[in-house]
Amino acid sequence: MSQILQEVLAANKQYQAEFGDKGSLALPPARAFAILTCMDARLDPAKYAGLSEGDAHVIRNAGGRASDDAIRSLVISYKLLGTKEFFVIHHTDCGMLLFTDDIMRDLLASSLETATVDENGWHDVGQGPGSAEARNIAFLTFKNLEQSVIDDVQRIRQHPLVPATIPVYGYIYDVKSGQLLEVPAATQIGQAK
Amino acid sequence: MSQILQEVLAANKQYQAEFGDKGSLALPPARAFAILTCMDARLDPAKYAGLSEGDAHVIRNAGGRASDDAIRSLVISYKLLGTKEFFVIHHTDCGMLLFTDDIMRDLLASSLETATVDENGWHDVGQGPGSAEARNIAFLTFKNLEQSVIDDVQRIRQHPLVPATIPVYGYIYDVKSGQLLEVPAATQIGQAK
Numbered sequence: 310m311s312q313i314l315q316e317v318l319a320a321n322k323q324y325q326a327e328f329g330d331k332g333s334l335a336l337p338p339a340r341a342f343a344i345l346t347c348m349d350a351r352l353d354p355a356k357y358a359g360l361s362e363g364d365a366h367v368i369r370n371a372g373g374r375a376s377d378d379a380i381r382s383l384v385i386s387y388k389l390l391g392t393k394e395f396f397v398i399h400h401t402d403c404g405m406l407l408f409t410d411d412i413m414r415d416l417l418a419s420s421l422e423t424a425t426v427d428e429n430g431w432h433d434v435g436q437g438p439g440s441a442e443a444r445n446i447a448f449l450t451f452k453n454l455e456q457s458v459i460d461d462v463q464r465i466r467q468h469p470l471v472p473a474t475i476p477v478y479g480y481i482y483d484v485k486s487g488q489l490l491e492v493p494a495a496t497q498i499g500q501a502k
Numbered sequence: 503m504s505q506i507l508q509e510v511l512a513a514n515k516q517y518q519a520e521f522g523d524k525g526s527l528a529l530p531p532a533r534a535f536a537i538l539t540c541m542d543a544r545l546d547p548a549k550y551a552g553l554s555e556g557d558a559h560v561i562r563n564a565g566g567r568a569s570d571d572a573i574r575s576l577v578i579s580y581k582l583l584g585t586k587e588f589f590v591i592h593h594t595d596c597g598m599l600l601f602t603d604d605i606m607r608d609l610l611a612s613s614l615e616t617a618t619v620d621e622n623g624w625h626d627v628g629q630g631p632g633s634a635e636a637r638n639i640a641f642l643t644f645k646n647l648e649q650s651v652i653d654d655v656q657r658i659r660q661h662p663l664v665p666a667t668i669p670v671y672g673y674i675y676d677v678k679s680g681q682l683l684e685v686p687a688a689t690q691i692g693q694a695k
Contacts (some may be wrong), residue, residue: 313535313587314671320552321682328680331544336597338543342506348559348575350531351524355546359513362549366541369562371575378571381639382541382564388609389597389624391616394506404529404582416581421665423584431582440662446574469635472614478507487521489514 334363337390342366343383345461346398347373347405351484354398358489366392372405373398374449375461384470395475395499397461398489399454400482410448417443454481455492462495473502527556535559535587536579538654540566544677545593551682559585565598566591567642568654577663588668588692590654591682592647593675603641610636647674648685655688666695 343366344354354360354367368382375397386392412431416424422435451457458479465477479495482488536559537547547553547560561575568590579585605624609617615628644650651672658670672688675681 311587311669313533316533317551317589318682321550321680323552324550325680331680332678334544334677336542336544336595340506340509343541348536348561348579349529350553350556350558350560351527351529353548353553353555355548356555357514357517358510359516360543360546362546363543365543367543367562368541368564369560370571371561371578374571376571376574377639378563378569381569381641384610384636384639385564385597385606385641386541388606388614388617389601389619394504396510402529404578408582413578413581417577417663421581421663424581426582442662443577446570446577446663448574448578469633470610470614470639476504484527485525487514487518487524489511 331362338363338365338392340364341392342394342396343368343386343392344396344398345373345375345379345383346482347371347400347403349400349403349484352400352482357482357487358396366390372403372449372451372457373400373461374457375464376449380465380468380470383465387472387475393475395465395477396480397458397465397477397495398480398482399458400484401454402484403454405450405457406452406454408450410450413448413450414443455494458492459495459498462499466499476501524555530583531556531558531585533557534585535589536561536576536585537589537591538566538568538572538576539591539675540564540593540596542593542596545675547591550675550680551589559583565596565642565644565650566593566654567650568657569642573658573661573663576658580665580668586668588658588670589673590651590658590670590688591673591675592651593677594647595677596647598643598650599645599647601643603643606641606643607636648687651685652688652691655692659692669694
């Protein structure tokens with residue numbers, strides 16, 4: 310058993326010991342909202358947005374993008390579980406700003422091992438075959454952080470499965486300060502009708 | 503400004519005040535692993551798996567499914583940010599067990615408003631047009647919880663963009679106790695080669 314697996318299971322045992330009455334929480338989110346945010350390790354949405362267990366849905370992927378899968382999750386969130394407000398929260402220093410889809414495809418085509426970056430940019434240290442599969446993937450990288458929030462709020466707002474009555478707020482989380490900063494143009498686009 | 507938005511921003515202000523030296527955390531996850539789990543409001547992966555900010559990537563969607571978008575995120579996670587172990591963690595009492603893709607499509611075809619469920623099953627209370635768009639979406643519901651973990655670990659293991667050197671562990675989180683329970687057949691399939 311790996312050290313990480315041992316640590317996770319030990320932490321989980323501790324959590325169980327302090328679990329209290331959380332076993333009686335209901336399935337629908339008590340505070341009826343959903344957050345779409347990035348998988349970035351520095352982000353803890355429960356902490357930065359003040360969520361207790363049972364409060365809100367949290368959807369996370371690379372970039373916090375409004376991918377088809379994120380939309381699937383948001384639709385299930387409001388349709389079956391009654392959420393009424395959505396947040397899109399990207400963040401400063403996001404990995405998705407650092408590279409492009411083309412870089413990602415080139416790196417994966419040469420090997421499947423972890424790539425490294427130095428002053429000359431990304432390069433591969435791995436040996437062995439990569440995969441042509443990468444040619445068909447949109448990695449959803451972006452060049453402008455504010456615009457990425459605007460684009461994703463807009464995609465959700467305009468999606469035929471998202472009711473006009475749900476407001477969609479656009480924010481950026483600052484990894485240096487922990488602050489949530491509104492992207493007013495996004496929130497404006499995302500307002501409920 | 504909605505009450506939820508006010509509460510989130512107030513909680514965020516509190517978080518900023520206690521932010522400490524977290525502004526110096528590095529982009530790559532310090533503990534070099536990633537968790538794929540459900541968006542369910544009752545789950546807090548940081549708490550149930552013992553994560554501090556900066557430790558690990560957390561990917562979440564409805565069901566914790568190994569969707570194309572989750573795979574995209576996992577590939578970025580190891581390839582650019584060096585994670586070396588993956589967890590797939592589904593949970594008991596998951597919404598994805600309660601309905602089928604057909605139910606979801608029918609509900610969305612009749613209206614976009616929140617549906618309700620009673621002893622006769624799901625039904626729509628909303629008025630107005632739904633959307634034909636739902637006909638094209640795979641909602642990734644499942645009938646058997648253990649099998650869903652096995653299927654998703656297998657999909658990740660067999661994916662051409664996932665290196666054979668990364669172990670993929672399969673677990674179920676029990677919402678009644680907070681316990682992580684291994685799905686041995688999944689972990690077996692997911693073992694590194």
